[in-house]
Amino acid sequence: MLGFRRKPRITDALYGNLMTSFGRTVDLDPFVSGPAAALAGRVADEQPLLVSEIDRALYEGSCIYHLRLLAGAWVMADEGNVPRATAEVFEEAIAWRFGPLARGGGRLPHRLSELARGEFERQGLHPHEGHQ
Secondary structure: OOOOOOOOOOOHHHHHHHHHHHEEEEEEEEHHHHHHHHHHHHHHOOOOOHHHHHHOOOOOOOHHHHHHHHHHHHHHHHHOOOOHHHHHHHHHHHHHHHOOOOOOHHHHHHHHHHHHHHOOOOOOOOOOOOOO
């Protein structure tokens, strides 16, 4: 985490508030929802078995939905519409939720956040090309 000295304390209430807030806003703006869906899809394509395991633990489509909302939080933070710290807390909240559901589940929101922040591997790849 870049902005915190320690990880925030995640609770069910905080998690629910973040999901509700971003669930209401991400899909309303095509300039947020499009890039958010692309980022979530990229991460899901990298780890399809992990995505399936999380979906089995929650509900079908839940993993991509959570990742899409997180990606939307990063898009909005990049635009200055929400504080960066909010996206950082949301990243930790989803890792907190996914972690117990599947071994390595917490890595998915962290990977999405790396991509959203432009922290991808620089082996001659552009952000739109495949991860190697």
